[in-house]
Structures are given as C-alpha cells and as structure tokens.
Amino acid sequence: MMRSLYVYNTLSRDRELFEPETPPFVGMYVCGPTVYGEGHLGHARPAVTFDLIYRYLLHLGYRVRYVRNITDVGHLENDADEGEDKIAKKARLEQVEPMEVAQRYTNSYRENMRALNVLSPGIEPLASGHIPEQIAYVERILEAGYAYVVDGSVYFDVEKYNADHPYGILSGRRIDELQTSTRQLDGQDEKRSSLDFALWKKASPEHIMRWKSPWSDGFPGWHMECTAMGTKYLGETFDIHGGGMDLLFPHHEAEIAQAVAATGKKPVKYWLHNNMITINGQKMGKSLGNFITLNEFFSGEHKSLTQAYDPMVIRFFILQAHYRSTLDFTNEALQAAGKGLKRLFEGVNTLKNLSHTGKASFDAAQLEAQCHQAMCDDFNSPVALAHLFDGLRYINQVKDGKATIDQHTLDHLRTIYNTFLHEIFGLTSEESGNPDVLNRVMETLINLRNDARKNKDFATSDKIRDELAAAGIVMKDSKEGTTWQFEG
Numbered sequence: 164m165m166r167s168l169y170v171y172n173t174l175s176r177d178r179e180l181f182e183p184e185t186p187p188f189v190g191m192y193v194c195g196p197t198v199y200g201e202g203h204l205g206h207a208r209p210a211v212t213f214d215l216i217y218r219y220l221l222h223l224g225y226r227v228r229y230v231r232n233i234t235d236v237g238h239l240e241n242d243a244d245e246g247e248d249k250i251a252k253k254a255r256l257e258q259v260e261p262m263e264v265a266q267r268y269t270n271s272y273r274e275n276m277r278a279l280n281v282l283s284p285g286i287e288p289l290a291s292g293h294i295p296e297q298i299a300y301v302e303r304i305l306e307a308g309y310a311y312v313v314d315g316s317v318y319f320d321v322e323k324y325n326a327d328h329p330y331g332i333l334s335g336r337r338i339d340e341l342q343t344s345t346r347q348l349d350g351q352d353e354k355r356s357s358l359d360f361a362l363w364k365k366a367s368p369e370h371i372m373r374w375k376s377p378w379s380d381g382f383p384g385w386h387m388e389c390t391a392m393g394t395k396y397l398g399e400t401f402d403i404h405g406g407g408m409d410l411l412f413p414h415h416e417a418e419i420a421q422a423v424a425a426t427g428k429k430p431v432k433y434w435l436h437n438n439m440i441t442i443n444g445q446k447m448g449k450s451l452g453n454f455i456t457l458n459e460f461f462s463g464e465h466k467s468l469t470q471a472y473d474p475m476v477i478r479f480f481i482l483q484a485h486y487r488s489t490l491d492f493t494n495e496a497l498q499a500a501g502k503g504l505k506r507l508f509e510g511v512n513t514l515k516n517l518s519h520t521g522k523a524s525f526d527a528a529q530l531e532a533q534c535h536q537a538m539c540d541d542f543n544s545p546v547a548l549a550h551l552f553d554g555l556r557y558i559n560q561v562k563d564g565k566a567t568i569d570q571h572t573l574d575h576l577r578t579i580y581n582t583f584l585h586e587i588f589g590l591t592s593e594e595s596g597n598p599d600v601l602n603r604v605m606e607t608l609i610n611l612r613n614d615a616r617k618n619k620d621f622a623t624s625d626k627i628r629d630e631l632a633a634a635g636i637v638m639k640d641s642k643e644g645t646t647w648q649f650e651g
C-alpha cells in the first residue's frame with residue numbers, strides 16, 4: 164500500500180491528499196531554465212526542490228514521467244511581449260548564432276545539475292523543437308474564439324476569456340485589479356488590452372529566430388511552449404506542474420488560460436511552487452552586484468564569497484529549508500550547513516563500522532516512520548533531516564560505548580540513512596561515491612548472479628558473491644529477492 168502523501172496545492176491554497184489520475188503513473192511538468200546565461204542560485208532551488216519531489220515519488224513506488232523543458236526561444240527581455248529575445252540579445256552581443264548561446268548554456272546547466280546530483284528528467288524538450296505543436300495549439304485557441312490576430316501576431320483575449328472562465332484563479336489576482344495596476348496601452352500597442360499576452364509574435368526584420376506560421380514569419384509567445392509540450396507528453400490534464408513562485412504570474416496563469424480556452428479542461432491537478440532565495444537578505448540581481456553563478460559558488464571566485472562551497476553543501480542547504488519557505492544565502496549559513504552535512508556523513512560512516520553489542524535502546528522503526536511522516540507532509544525535508552540528526556545522537560552513544568545496539572536495529576538504521584540521505588535527498592559524499600551508479604552496478608551484478616544460478620552455473624554465482632564479499636559488500640537472499648549492503 165502506498166503512503167498517504169499530502170501536497171500543498173497553490174491552486175486551492177490548501178494541503179491536499181495526493182491522488183494522481185491513473186496511479187501508479189504520475190505526470191509531472193516543471194518549467195526549466197531560459198538558457199541565455201550561466202546557471203545561478205535561482206536555478207538551483209527549483210531544480211533541487213523538484214528533484215526531491217521526483218525522488219520521493221519514485222521512492223513511494225510511483226512511475227513518474229518527468230518533463231522539464233529548456234526555453235531556447237520566445238522569452239523576451241522584460242518577461243512580457245516586448246523587447247528583444249533574451250537568447251537573441253546575448254547572441255548579438257557575442258556575435259554568435261542564437262543556437263550556440265542556447266547550446267552553451269544548456270550544456271552548462273546540465274553540468275551544474277550533475278554537480279548538484281539532480282536527476283535528469285525523463286524528457287527535456289526544447290521550445291524550438293516544438294514549433295509545429297505550438298502553432299497547432301494557437302490555432303485551437305483561435306478556433307475557440309479566445310484569441311485575435313493583429314498584423315501577423317496572435318494575442319490571447321483575456322477579457323473575453325474572463326467573461327466565461329475566471330482569469331487569475333492560480334495567483335488569486337482579479338482582473339479589475341490587474342487592469343488598474345497594469346500600464347495603459349499607448350496608441351502604438353496592437354493589443355486590445357494590456358492584460359492580453361502574445362501567443363505568436365511576428366518577427367521584426369532583424370529578429371533571427373523565426374519560423375513560418377499561418378499568421379507570419381515569427382516565433383511563439385513564452386507561455387505557449389509549456390502548454391504545448393506539457394500537453395504533448397503528459398496529456399490535456401496531468402498531475403503536477405511545478406516551478407518557482409516567480410512563474411506563478413503571468414506564466415502559469417497564462418498556461419491555465421490557454422489550456423482551458425483550447426480544451427475546456429483545467430490542465431493540472433496540483434500546482435507546486437518553490438519560494439524564492441535571497442542573498443544576505445537581498446533579492447539577487449545583476450544590478451545589485453550580488454548575482455552569483457553556481458560555478459562561482461563551486462569555485463569560491465566571487466567577491467561576496469569567503470570560500471568555495473561543495474555542490475552538496477548547496478544542495479543540503481536548500482533541503483534544510485522547506486521548499487515553500489524563503490531561503491537566505493549567507494556565508495555563515497552555508498558554512499553551518501557544511502558542518503551539518505559533515506556530521507551526517509560522519510554518522511553514516513560510524514554506522515558502517517559499528518557491530519552489534521546487545522539490546523537496542525532505540526526504535527529505528529519509529530525514526531523511519533517520522534522521516535516518512537515529514538516527507539508525506541508536503542515534502543518537509545527539514546523536519547525529516549532533524550529526525551535523522553536525532554538518530555545520530557544514539558549512533559554516537561553506541562560508538563562511545565554508552566548505549567548498545569542489536570543487529571536488526573543496526574541493519575535497519577543503515578537502510579534508513581542510506582535511503583533518506585542518498586536515494587531521497589540525493590546527498591553524496593566523496594567516500595560514498597555516487598550511490599545511483601553503485602545501485603545500478605549492483606543491480607546488474609545481482610541479475611547476473613541470479614541468471615547464473617538459474618542456469619546452475621554455481622561457479623559463476625559463487626564467484627560474484629565471494630568477490631563482492633572481498634570488497635566489503637554482502638548479498639542477502641530472501642523470498643522478496645536479493646538485497647545488498649556494506650559489511651558491518
């Protein structure tokens with residue numbers, strides 16, 4: 164039986180029992196980066212947050228189709244419908260092809276993600292690779308009557324839509340408030356209302372990234388790619404859509420409106436948003452001089468940093484806060500996180516080397532239940548980590564001879580720390596190597612050994628077992644199959 168998982172849904176502003184449409188399958192879409200610059204902290208938080216969620220769903224036994232897009236076209240400078248394309252601008256400044264910019268920063272983003280031990284999504288679609296899908300989607304919205312064409316550009320008609328469906332359900336904004344807070348249209352504007360947003364933009368003559376469409380040579384509006392690609396890979400309604408809170412409005416609000424306009428259905432069951440980060444209490448921004456890239460964190464080469472930080476410390480620091488809380492980066496806080504992480508890994512090491520000494524005075528099953536309880540409460544990683552730190556106290560008492568432990572408790576604790584630290588929190592230490600790779604290698608060896616035994620090739624199956632034992636790895640056979648662990 165699967166555990167009851169509760170998630171906070173931005174749409175209902177409430178904690179809800181997680182019930183995917185067709186369990187055990189889960190469709191999850193997360194807005195990925197716009198690839199026009201080096202990866203920074205603003206990229207790390209959503210990536211680690213949704214990696215945690217992905218890993219925990221997998222751990223619970225769900226089969227997750229995880230889509231995280233790469234925005235390589237259509238994201239204009241001011242996040243609205245004017246200004247230069249962010250990637251095209253960088254390409255112009257550096258005198259390279261826009262796709263060279265997109266490729267370079269996609270590569271660099273993936274390297275950053277690997278360093279942070281963020282698992283690759285199952286599908287990583289590019290906006291530029293899904294132009295026909297986006298054009299087809301715009302056509303559906305036009306047919307439904309919720310968009311209009313002006314001089315080769317197509318705009319979503321927010322007022323018309325709002326007459327039939329409430330606009331603003333995700334962000335809680337009301338259209339009359341939005342109308343007074345947004346600037347008045349100047350006579351030059353093609354839009355009927357300043358709330359309307361572009362579904363397709365006609366390219367100006369100097370605009371390089373352009374495609375043919377029924378309306379003009381142009382490019383899709385930024386909000387369109389996620390709707391078109393989410394629908395293509397996850398269907399017209401899917402379970403989870405995630406991203407940073409900064410995307411809530413207008414991006415995700417527009418995604419809902421586009422989908423409801425085209426299909427009449429709400430596209431997403433659970434909207435999940437991570438909160439933002441600050442640096443020394445300030446928003447991060449190029450103009451503020453506190454814009455720090457991930458590579459600068461990893462190398463320590465930035466005037467605001469007193470040292471280099473291991474990617475695992477950054478990851479651990481992010482996990483130490485609940486994803487819906489704000490998170491302030493300071494050198495002091497990162498150093499404290501580094502110490503905490505070191506203590507955890509030392510505990511795991513101690514656990515590896517302990518042997519049973521007597522009756523256990525600790526309830527490992529309770530620790531495990533508490534950690535899952537925290538994770539099932541909207542992925543509360545800081546509370547789960549606090550429980551793991553509590554468990555360390557007992558482990559250290561056993562090490563110091565102040566408490567005793569039996570074999571069963573020892574095995575159970577090893578499993579708990581391995582599962583939570585490595586599998587769910589994705590934390591690796593140099594000593595432990597990359598547990599995902601190790602798990603995969605072990606799975607292969609276990610399968611080889613089982614095949615050998617089936618074929619009565621006991622020489623081979625014994626050899627695999629003995630050589631692993633010599634390397635400190637013990638295999639255990641039971642009715643449920645074969646498991647492995649490091650020798651105590």
Ligand code: ZN
Pocket residue numbers: 193194195389414
């Ligand atoms: Zn998006």
